[in-house]
Amino acid sequence: MAYLTFDDGPTKVATPIILDILKEENVLATFFVIGSHVEEFPDIVKRAYEEGHFIANHSYSHQNTKLYQSKTSFLNEIQKTDEAIAKALGLPSYSSHLFRFPNGSHTSDYAVAKKNAKLYLKEIGYYYVDWNALNNDSMQKYSSSELLQNLKNSCKGKHTLVILMHDTIDVSKSYTALQESIQFLKQEGYSFATFSSFFSDNSSF
Numbered sequence: 001m002a003y004l005t006f007d008d009g010p011t012k013v014a015t016p017i018i019l020d021i022l023k024e025e026n027v028l029a030t031f032f033v034i035g036s037h038v039e040e041f042p043d044i045v046k047r048a049y050e051e052g053h054f055i056a057n058h059s060y061s062h063q064n065t066k067l068y069q070s071k072t073s074f075l076n077e078i079q080k081t082d083e084a085i086a087k088a089l090g091l092p093s094y095s096s097h098l099f100r101f102p103n104g105s106h107t108s109d110y111a112v113a114k115k116n117a118k119l120y121l122k123e124i125g126y127y128y129v130d131w132n133a134l135n136n137d138s139m140q141k142y143s144s145s146e147l148l149q150n151l152k153n154s155c156k157g158k159h160t161l162v163i164l165m166h167d168t169i170d171v172s173k174s175y176t177a178l179q180e181s182i183q184f185l186k187q188e189g190y191s192f193a194t195f196s197s198f199f200s201d202n203s204s205f
């Protein structure tokens with residue numbers, strides 16, 4: 001099984017291109033959105049949702065200094081993002097029950113704050129998920145063939161893949177390698193799922 005995940009969007013250019021490719025390849029993904037970006041581009045989030053993708057929470061500001069200021073500020077970041085998603089989707093309320101920590105849940109920076117934040121998530125019925133495969137699109141500027149090769153290297157020998165990519169154009173443009181990456185994964189025999197189906201299956205994570 002392969003879970004494609006896109007962090008840090010929505011963004012004006014990258015997200016719609018990614019949605020077009022996912023549609024063409026008939027594959028669903030999970031988008032870990034930033035609340036402030038949702039407010040900026042609500043129509044893009046609505047489109048992703050309506051096309052069957054799962055919208056999950058990646059904080060409101062993506063700024064560790066704000067996120068980990070206090071318990072209240074952490075929970076506010078989650079709540080404000082959920083509210084922004086609900087508004088974008090035209091729903092009375094929304095909760096994905098799924099958070100991804102900016103930069104992942106295990107880092108030497110903010111280690112204690114993140115440990116506490118995991119307890120706060122539990123209190124509000126939230127889970128969190130990191131990744132076990134990536135194309136390194138946020139590390140440096142890679143060409144599309146390098147991004148594909150990075151992904152291939154990182155997938156080796158793994159049965160279940162949670163693949164980290166970004167729907168941004170800040171560093172590398174993952175969308176330039178997305179179609180070939182999906183075709184590679186299909187050839188390797190992976191099926192695609194979002195974390196919404198994971199929650200309803202209640203399987204082994």
Ligand SMILES: [Zn+2]
Binds near residue numbers: 062101102
């Ligand atoms: Zn991020």
